[in-house]
Amino acid sequence: MLLAMDVGNTNTGLGVFEGKKLVANWRLTTARDQTVDEYGILTRDLFTVAGLAPAKTAGVIVASVVPPVNSTLAQMSEKYFGIKAIFVEPGMQAALPVRYDHPEEVGADRIANAVAAFDKYGGPTVVVDFGTAINFDVVSARGEYLGGVIGPGIGISADALFAQAARLFRVEIRDPGKAIGTNTAGSMQAGFYYGFVGLVDGILERLKKELNGRVRVIATGGQAALIAPGSRYIEAVDEHLTLDGLRLLWERSPGR
Known part of the structure; x- marks a missing residue:
């Protein structure tokens, strides 16, 4: 399974994929002051409520426009899922060519x-x-x-x-x-x-x-x-x- 996190200024969207199928998704308020454990416990609880096993998570990817939470989410991914999260950046090899000035x-x-x-x-x-x-x-x-x-x-x-x-x-x-x-x-x-x-x-x-x-x-x-x-x-x-x-x-x- 893949955990995808879309962290916006107001809301954070979470989605769990099995292959190409989105099997669960949630929309939460973006909390800049939550701790690693608060994010981790909340995320694992959401998995449990949806009948999903966190241990089966093979990847975590994050798109964040709120830099203060990035370190927290990176630590949460490693502590609660045992996975190094991928953070989306314009220059990443998997992305499309970007013709922006900067x-x-x-x-x-x-x-x-x-x-x-x-x-x-x-x-x-x-x-x-x-x-x-x-x-x-x-x-x-x-x-x-x-x-x-x-x-x-x-x-x-x-x-x-x-x-x-x-x-x-x-x-x-x-x-x-x-x-x-x-x-x-x-x-x-x-x-x-x-x-x-x-x-x-x-x-x-x-x-x-x-x-x-x-x-x-x-x-x-x-x-x-x-x-x-x-x-x-x-x-x-x-x-x-x-x-x-x-x-x-x-x-x-x-x-x-």
Whole structure:
């Protein structure tokens, strides 16, 4: 079995693969101050609840955009699974060519998404990942990571509005069904939903023009299922794209 960990600023996704099949997955709050033992005990307990044997784990791979937890996860992997974890980096041999000006700046999750997108959908492809930030990652027809766009995520945008506007209150972010709100809650929902649909489609329209042709657009991440139905360009939502990318990177890693 393979344990894949996608460590984001807000949430951490864990997935267990048997071969190419994802047999269990969980989404947890990213905890920067947890100890090696806390991570280890929690992870092993999740295995137990799912009816999986931690001792059968053959590999651990991590995509992390939260450097403070990397050492903790590396130690956890060795102590609780007896395995040296692989950490995704842009220059790793198993990854695709990166055409960024400074490849070391590309987040590990963006590399995993690009690898999975090209393997599953070909290229050119744009991956829209709805997380703390909204990432747009572009993969060429030859399987190269070309770069992309980074924008503010829905959650942090909502948090900023609620924190700075004294008379506005938290609302459920959803499709209100119409743009003209007839009350404060409906007006805010329209602003969040249609505002981010417009942001996403506006950026995708520009990316498609720059790529001079038909481009597949795949969405993933926590808010993908909410925004994708309102988009003119998103073709599919692939909930486990990042975890699939981690599996592919692990399978292609020499000497694992």
